[in-house]
Amino acid sequence: MTTRRYLMCRPTYFAVTYRINPWMDPTAPYDNALAISQWETLRRTFLDLGHTVELIEPLPGLPDMVFAANGGTVVDGKALAVQFRDPERADEAPAYKAWFAGNGFEVYDSKHTNEGEGDILLAGDVLLAGTGFRTVHAAHLQTQELFGRPVITLQLIDPAYYHLDTALCVLDEHTVAYLPDAFSPGSRAVLRRLFPDAVIATPADAAVLGLNAVSDGETVVLPVQATALDAALKERGYQTIGVDMSELRKAGGGPKCCTLEVRS
Structure with missing residues (x-):
């Protein structure tokens, strides 16, 4: 196992007060204390696995800042900053950019709408890149x-899976898990060609954001509700740890959304 370095943001100001994806319902109740508790369990899980977890200071008025995966893409000591589609999240971008700069990374501004590891995932030597939403x-x-590095474009077609990391999880350098129905026919064909031994998720597991998981190559941390995916991963030899992210899922996020891998 390679020890990973993760950046996370405590959901101090977590709330569901607007709607920018199909998971969000600002008329439904949410529990900030429960969101914090679930996030703390996730953080402790990474620490117990031996990974490094660094924290960025949450800012008031930015309830989605907890979703650190959207804060950038960091590979080979370079950090590509982000440009959010929605104005509600725009002020997160400079905060994450400042963190990268303050922690020794070469930082580059995004010239286009780009939501970081939400849509750009390193898989071995290539970057899988989602688009569509x-x-x-x-x-x-x-x-x-x-x-x-080669970038493989993947077209997302289901609004419920608006970021690549809601429809696909990189398990190790050689394989992924994904939901075929979330992708266009051509992108499904590309995935079959690149990853013929991929784990195929069920719609039921994707619907609890089961694919929004974090793998270190040996252990996969995934939503505890994704039972069939959990079993399929164990059959492939992966260890699994289930965590309950149900409160954060009310904003469309799971373990991966809360976790940005920073690679020196």
Whole structure:
């Protein structure tokens, strides 16, 4: 197992007060204390696995800042900052950019709408890049130029799976788990070609954001409700740890949304 370095943001100001994805219902109740408790369990899980967890200071008025995966893409010591689609999240971008700069990373501004590891996932030597709802295709071109790694564009077609990390999880350098129905026919064909041994998730597990999971190559931390996916991963030899992220799911997030991997 490779020890990972993660950046997280405590959901001090978590709330569901607007709607920018199908999971959010500002008329429904939410429990900030429960969200914090679930997030703390996730953080402790990473620490117990031996990973490093660093924290960015949450800012008032930014209830989605807890979803650190959207704060950037960090590979080979370079950090590509983000540009959010929705004005409600725009002020998160400079906060994450400042953290990268203050922690020794070369920081580059995004020229296009780009929501970080929500849509750009490192899989071995390539970057899988989602588009269709948030990150635009032009951002994929900038990502390839900056990191010098092949970028594979994947078209998302289901609004419920608006970021790539809600429809696909990188399990290790060689394989992924994903929901085929979340992708266009051509993108499904690309995934079959690249990852013929992929774990195929059920719609029921995707619907509890089971694919919004974090893998260190050996252990997969995933929503506890994703029972069939959990069993499929164990069959493949992965260890699994289930965590309850049900409160944060009310804003469309799970373990991966809360976790940005920073790679020196």
